[in-house]
Amino acid sequence: MAVIQAPPLARPEPVGRRLLVWLTTTDHKKIGILYLINSLGFLVVGGILALLMRTELARPGTQFLSLHAYNQVFTEHGTLMIFLFIFPTLAGFGNYFVPLQIGALDMAFPRVNALSFWLLPAGGLTILSGFLVKGGAAAAGWTSFAPLSVQGRSGQDLWILGLAIVGTSSILGGINFIVTILRMRAPGMTMLRMPAFTWSVLATSLLVVLATPVLTAGLIMLFADRHLGTVFFDASRGGSALLWQNVFWFFGHPEVYMLILVAWGIVSEVLPVFSGKPLYGYRGVVLAFLLITALSFTVWAHHMFVTGAVELPFFSVTTEIISIPTGVLFFNWLATLWKGKLRFEPPMLFALGFIAMFLIGGIDGVWMASPAMDFAIHDTYWVVAHIHYVLFGGTVFGIMAGLYYWFPKMSGRFLSRKLGIWQFWIQVVGFNLTFFPMHILGLRGMPRRIADYPPNQGWTGLNTLATIGSYVIGIAIVLFFLNVFLSLRKPKDAPADAWGSGNSLEWATSSPPPAHNFDTLPEVRSGRPVYDQRASRQGLVRGESPA
């Protein structure tokens, strides 16, 4: 990006050359932006698949998606959104901002970093290419329960291969983050001075490194059952159908926290900046992150209460216990707002929206943590509502907060405030119209993952409402892309401390930062080096003498 700021006499670089720079870059900032662009691309694909599903479900009867088409569409929607939109978006933020926040020059292994990025589009396109082969794409759900996933045709193999590639990308990225955070911190940046966002990336990376290899092992077993004559999941020949679920959810529940921890980190950055206060109970937040990281390995079988084959009380109590540190986060966020001076810029709106919506997702998880209750609502639309309140109302609102918050740092330009506010309110309305009715559909007994439903069940009206809501979400997302497009045409005018109230080190360097990140690094004497810098500069004006 520094190239563009070159003196006016220099000739602009030819397009081909600039493209080559991006294709071969090992700069964590460029890689971070590549992550975000790639992820937003998959958001568009996954979103279109979601709209196809909602359109089909608006009325009973199969209107334009056959049963088999619908099954492929919901499988690919879940897979892409989880593995190729949400997670890589968070990893993209991590790539761009972790080195900046800890005052490092780059990631520990820049070339490995480039490799982890380039594996993503490769894996994603491998999964998507299922739509081109005979028999279509994978159609066993993003959870691909065996033995159903042993039956599928070659689309299922592409799913396995693609996901293994994406998993490899995550593992490489996770190791890179851990080493970067442990070894590359600037002088004075002790672990307990690291911003909450960096902590959330560290916690996520630990989960990735410990859990993702388990998924990879499961994928290899599945592939072997399909092609090499093994019987891991074949009960009639000594295998076990439940083995897949144990392996998958041992990865899958930590995965849920991989998808939310970094969003918590983003919200923990945004709220203090727009409240004019430090993050309340920083150490409590860090402790909560670490407790959740550890506990997330003890709850996997709450996805399996209805199998009748797991120890119910143990997994019920661990699931309820993990809600305690999660609750602590809410208290800390609320206490951060308390007696602050709140500024409702778009990042703040999305962070507040995150708290309001993610709370609902957290609460309706409590019903499912009770096994008896779970018997009534598991595998219904209740669970669809729950996961979307967590991953959309939570993570996607957090991602939007992060995009609005850091866009000026990454591009040197602010996103339009006006469009941002419009997007926020349209998104809140659309989101709740789509997903709140799903709670009620679940209580009325509508199972998830059905391509069609009978007209006499009383599910039609709420489904129509949810479909209308999904189009409203579509409008909000279009507004976001419009905002990015329009803002990138404006001149760069963002100062180093873009919001005037930054705390962490990324606000100490120009927007966008130079290739080497910092011309001069401020002294790190607390968890808020940029606040300290500002305070010492303004000390006299404010009449606060540093005694």
Place this chain on the structure above:
Amino acid sequence: MSSTRPRRWLILIGAVACLPLTGCAERPATTQGVYIHLLYFIILTLALVVFVGVEGMLLYSIIRYRRRAGDDSEPPQRYGSTRSIALFFLIGAALVAILFPYGEQVLALVQQKPTPIETINIQGSQWQWSAVYPNEGIATSGKSFVRSLVIDVPIGEPVHIHLISNDVMHELFVPNFFFMRNAMPGFANDFTWTPTRLGTFNGQCAEFCGLGHARMTLVVRVVTDEAFLAWVQQQREALLKLTCPPTSGNSLHVTAKDISWNTNCLAVFPGEPVSLAVTNLDAGIDHNFAIWNGVDQKHQFFATGKFSGVATNSFTIATLPPGKYYFQCNVHGPAMSGVFIVGSPKRGGG
């Protein structure tokens, strides 16, 4: 009057509570369902307290602590105390301490296994449900894409369900019973329904099981004892009436297509082995052919291996004593079944 104020409060709370409850339109139809329904309300009460508390504080902060125009002063910089963080942990722990024991109590009630009056073996297969009443010797089934399984259960009695699958994971779900449970290959599930309300209750498969998942439905009719006995009688008579002439040369050819046999009745002459050809026209789907003593499936006399279509395989069935047997595809159970008669009642013909 001082008493009107609390009453107004109660009405308000009731109205707020009713909002999400309007969704809970299903009324429980089993004893177990009643317990779970109650648990739903207990959790709802706790959830509403948390919801109103957190969203209320959020709204209050947004309104009360918005920065006023022209106010550039710095708010108090509070970093939080260890004591308050400890308190935050304790609040959550207290909620769990209420929730968990109560949930366990309800779980114990739901999982009680009283001595059953009725036993039904339910089998899920791609993509229909089938049911065997081993004590009554009757079997009934739905058919892929065509019709739902319809089963009758008597009201007021504990009904023991033995649930299995021989292909992929399925899940038996009857919303009014507030209950779902996986039907799994290689692991049978046993549980009890005690229906408390007469009526017809729809259910369907809730674990995604492939192409026909959305169409894998069933209907449970909770009926009086008399109606139940009459239904059993009718099913039995239908089974007894089923007969057919023996095949010449004891050479049988059965064909499986769309998860159905081409016949529900096979007959052979006694005292001679039978040559059997099985054609499976269902591409990618496993079938086999098995002969049992009856629908209660106490003894299996003959079974071929499973094989997937499209293929034809030949087998020989050793001589069986004269009598009426039951045949099925073990993967799909009563969904692909019929009677197998050795020794015709009217021996004759070629």
